[in-house]
Amino acid sequence: MSHRSITQLFDLTGKTAVVTGGSMGIGYGIVKRLAEAGATVIIADVDEAEGNRKVAELAKLQRQTFFVKTDVSSEADVVALIRATLGRTARLDIFVSNAGIYPQTPVLEMDVALWDKIQAVNLRGMFLCNREAARSMVAVGSGVIINIASVDSVHPSMVGLAAYDASKHGVWGFTKNLALEVAKQGVRVNAIAPGGITTEGVERTMGAANLRENIKTFEERIPLGRFGEPDDIATVALFLASDASAYMTGELVVVDGGVLLS
Numbered sequence: 166m167s168h169r170s171i172t173q174l175f176d177l178t179g180k181t182a183v184v185t186g187g188s189m190g191i192g193y194g195i196v197k198r199l200a201e202a203g204a205t206v207i208i209a210d211v212d213e214a215e216g217n218r219k220v221a222e223l224a225k226l227q228r229q230t231f232f233v234k235t236d237v238s239s240e241a242d243v244v245a246l247i248r249a250t251l252g253r254t255a256r257l258d259i260f261v262s263n264a265g266i267y268p269q270t271p272v273l274e275m276d277v278a279l280w281d282k283i284q285a286v287n288l289r290g291m292f293l294c295n296r297e298a299a300r301s302m303v304a305v306g307s308g309v310i311i312n313i314a315s316v317d318s319v320h321p322s323m324v325g326l327a328a329y330d331a332s333k334h335g336v337w338g339f340t341k342n343l344a345l346e347v348a349k350q351g352v353r354v355n356a357i358a359p360g361g362i363t364t365e366g367v368e369r370t371m372g373a374a375n376l377r378e379n380i381k382t383f384e385e386r387i388p389l390g391r392f393g394e395p396d397d398i399a400t401v402a403l404f405l406a407s408d409a410s411a412y413m414t415g416e417l418v419v420v421d422g423g424v425l426l427s
């Protein structure tokens with residue numbers, strides 16, 4: 166490989182990225198960094214109002230982003246998302262499968278509908294997105310897929326997340342096997358395992374009223390001494406999306422302030 170400068174390695178100008186669950190939280194953090202690096206970014210989310218608000222916000226910074234309403238658990242929606250992406254920019258270089266839900270319910274109180282919902286969004290959704298993105302990337306012989314897993318992909322973070330942990334262990338296992346399947350066709354597939362990150366979803370789960378207090382309790386367990394922010398994940402996603410990580414595939418990058426060490 167010829168020598169390229171750091172700027173060239175991280176430059177995504179002319180590339181197209183899709184980020185599911187990009188209307189807020191970690192997903193929106195990733196949208197911002199990929200767009201800043203020059204990519205055209207498609208926000209794929211069920212929350213249309215918020216997604217369109219973010220597109221308008223980023224337009225003020227001269228970032229090129231679009232919104233495509235997508236429920237990742239729907240095969241028809243995911244197929245339509247890829248079609249809309251190719252229709253708009255005629256290419257798909259980076260796909261970030263980030264949309265996920267994490268309702269907290271003990272197994273003994275969990276009904277089948279909630280179990281199925283969690284697997285449908287977190288696991289089937291990731292499968293559908295990865296399959297459709299990989300089909301398009303294999304056809305041109307290049308592309309990068311990034312799956313947002315969790316520290317819960319390898320170790321439980323708290324009681325009440327058994328269904329979530331099952332889905333996120335699945336995301337990690339799936340990532341490794343797909344990476345093996347498509348490596349020879351020029352497609353890299355990696356995962357990121359975030360620890361606690363302050364997002365709208367966490368706020369909803371912990372309750373906005375006790376958020377500061379709950380975060381403080383968690384922070385005592387975090388060696389780096391603070392909760393993460395969406396940008397802590399976004400900068401790692403940028404690295405995995407860029408050619409700076411050209412020799413990495415099938416890897417899980419843990420970004421948790423050291424919590425798995427504790």
Ligand SMILES: NC(=O)c1ccc[n+]([C@@H]2O[C@H](COP(=O)([O-])OP(=O)(O)OC[C@H]3O[C@@H](n4cnc5c(N)ncnc54)[C@H](O)[C@@H]3O)[C@@H](O)[C@H]2O)c1
Pocket residue numbers: 185186187188189190191192209210211212235236237238263264265266267286290313314315316358359360361362363364365366367
């Ligand atoms: N925040 C954390 O502490 C943390 C830690 C580890 C892993 N994660 C993972 O990171 C990802 C994002 O989490 P977050 O905290 O930013 O969540 P969030 O709730 O703040 O945002 C999630 C986004 O996904 C969208 N979404 C939900 N269901 C969808 C569906 N079926 N189709 C398309 N979009 C959908 C929501 O509308 C929202 O915009 C999830 O996969 C989550 O499991 C989060």
